Amino acid sequence: MENFWQACSAQLEQELTPQQFSAWIKPLTPIDYAEGKLRIAAPNRFKLDWVKTQFAGRIVELAAQFWDHEIDVQFILDPRLANVKKPTQDIAPTVDIGVSPDEVRAPEEVRPTTIIETPKRDQSRINSALTFDSFVTGKANQLARAAAIQVANNPGVSYNPLFLYGGVGLGKTHLIHAIGNQILLDNPNAKIRYIHAEQYVRDVVTAYQRKGFDEFKRYYHSLDLLLIDDIQFFAGKNRTQEEFFYAFEALIAAKKQIIITSDTYPKQITGMDDRLISRFDSGLTVAIEPPELEMRVAILLKKAKQEGVVFSDDVAFFVAKHLRSNVRELEGALRKILAYSRFHGKDITIDVVKEALKDLLSVQNRQISVENIQKTVADFFNIKVADMYSKRRPANIARPRQIAMYLAKELTQKSLPEIGELFGGRDHTTVLHAVRKITADRSKNPECNHELHVLEQTLKG
Numbered sequence: 001m002e003n004f005w006q007a008c009s010a011q012l013e014q015e016l017t018p019q020q021f022s023a024w025i026k027p028l029t030p031i032d033y034a035e036g037k038l039r040i041a042a043p044n045r046f047k048l049d050w051v052k053t054q055f056a057g058r059i060v061e062l063a064a065q066f067w068d069h070e071i072d073v074q075f076i077l078d079p080r081l082a083n084v085k086k087p088t089q090d091i092a093p094t095v096d097i098g099v100s101p102d103e104v105r106a107p108e109e110v111r112p113t114t115i116i117e118t119p120k121r122d123q124s125r126i127n128s129a130l131t132f133d134s135f136v137t138g139k140a141n142q143l144a145r146a147a148a149i150q151v152a153n154n155p156g157v158s159y160n161p162l163f164l165y166g167g168v169g170l171g172k173t174h175l176i177h178a179i180g181n182q183i184l185l186d187n188p189n190a191k192i193r194y195i196h197a198e199q200y201v202r203d204v205v206t207a208y209q210r211k212g213f214d215e216f217k218r219y220y221h222s223l224d225l226l227l228i229d230d231i232q233f234f235a236g237k238n239r240t241q242e243e244f245f246y247a248f249e250a251l252i253a254a255k256k257q258i259i260i261t262s263d264t265y266p267k268q269i270t271g272m273d274d275r276l277i278s279r280f281d282s283g284l285t286v287a288i289e290p291p292e293l294e295m296r297v298a299i300l301l302k303k304a305k306q307e308g309v310v311f312s313d314d315v316a317f318f319v320a321k322h323l324r325s326n327v328r329e330l331e332g333a334l335r336k337i338l339a340y341s342r343f344h345g346k347d348i349t350i351d352v353v354k355e356a357l358k359d360l361l362s363v364q365n366r367q368i369s370v371e372n373i374q375k376t377v378a379d380f381f382n383i384k385v386a387d388m389y390s391k392r393r394p395a396n397i398a399r400p401r402q403i404a405m406y407l408a409k410e411l412t413q414k415s416l417p418e419i420g421e422l423f424g425g426r427d428h429t430t431v432l433h434a435v436r437k438i439t440a441d442r443s444k445n446p447e448c449n450h451e452l453h454v455l456e457q458t459l460k461g
């Protein structure tokens with residue numbers, strides 16, 4: 001058995017990345033071998049589940065090669081190993097966002113989640129389907145996901161509060177449930193509560209009517225993790241804001257984790273007390289952007305697979321190219337396609353997709369034309385639509401024009417020369433320059449990013 005394990009480890013070390021090897025294979029221990037049955041132990045449930053789904057097949061193959069016949073390899077949990085202190089962390093954090101490595105437990109890439117229903121889980125209102133495993137990552141959300149993993153691994157330590165913002169249907173709720181799931185898995189006794197801001201407002205009203213603020217406070221101030229979704233709903237609700245302020249102060253002081261989502265970044269939330277806004281911004285604030293093409297394709301392929309359907313790449317690209325606004329819309333489109341193909345007994349081809357999404361595609365095409373972009377951007381910056389085609393170059397006109405060109409490239413199927421033509425016969429290199437400049441500004445400057453968010457949401461209706 002020892003010889004086998006040495007040979008097997010050496011082989012896997014060659015096949016896997018160093019991170020994978022040290023994260024998943026090194027912690028395994030062969031326990032015993034008898035009558036064609038080999039037992040291998042993992043130190044905790046995450047590693048056990050992950051090894052079973054990702055590496056078991058290969059280990060079984062290597063065992064069969066070594067002993068020259070089929071081996072029954074069983075992977076078991078060895079809780080005694082969980083207490084053995086490992087040397088320093090062997091996995092580098094995925095994204096360095098400014099926390100010292102000593103302070104945090106490194107995120108173990110995506111940790112597989114086996115959800116066990118418990119009373120604590122029910123009380124938490126955490127949706128067990130929304131995990132890191134089922135969350136597709138791309139440029140648009142990688143920073144948010146990395147921050148979420150850091151927080152899930154180190155609640156109350158890394159970023160407190162974690163404030164996630166972005167447009168509708170981009171995965172904010174999914175990501176905060178994923179954090180909740182992970183923390184519950186690590187600590188099934190953690191007192192966690194997910195709540196939508198509207199429900200929190202209703203709870204405040206009920207507490208007010210029943211004169212039950214003491215109980216309200218006792219409950220919220222005693223949580224280990226508070227996840228509050230769509231906090232923009234607190235706007236103008238002064239009593240709710242006051243109660244939330246007390247809860248916020250109590251939880252942060254006790255090093256309990258708070259996670260907040262909103263459709264916009266803290267300073268842009270109107271009708272919110274300044275002292276709350278400054279507190280929202282006191283931890284880490286991260287945006288989730290609309291998914292880029294490749295990510296939309298990956299999401300469609302993954303969700304189709306979850307439904308037991310294989311989408312061809314052509315079909316996935318076609319849908320992803322036409323539906324650009326958010327993941328919820330992609331999910332809706334997928335449901336329509338599946339229903340249509342099942343009902344008509346047809347395979348999923350591009351023609352079938354065109355038919356199934358007829359209404360959705362025609363709305364998209366109608367809504368996002370270059371003319372529409374020019375008008376929306378001109379209105380937004382208070383300039384004339386004619387300035388979009390004119391040769392005038394003062395900054396207050398040149399910049400909105402560049403933004404309109406950028407949006408035309410992002411949101412329509414037009415090529416650079418076609419866009420140039422629609423902007424007063426400009427050369428395609430002018431359009432390219434505008435696209436590059438606005439892309440760079442967007443990544444550096446939150447104000448610019450926010451302006452573009454608002455414009456995109458307006459254009460997408």
Ligand SMILES: Nc1ncnc2c1ncn2[C@@H]1O[C@H](COP(=O)(O)OP(=O)(O)OP(=O)(O)O)[C@@H](O)[C@H]1O
Pocket residue numbers: 130134135136137141166167168169170171172173174175230263299327328331
């Ligand atoms: N990256 C992703 N990978 C997989 N599924 C995703 C991803 N992003 C979003 N989704 C799915 O899209 C749907 C909408 O996401 P979610 O509800 O989290 O959006 P949201 O940003 O909270 O939107 P809203 O502001 O409208 O509440 C959910 O079903 C979610 O699981």
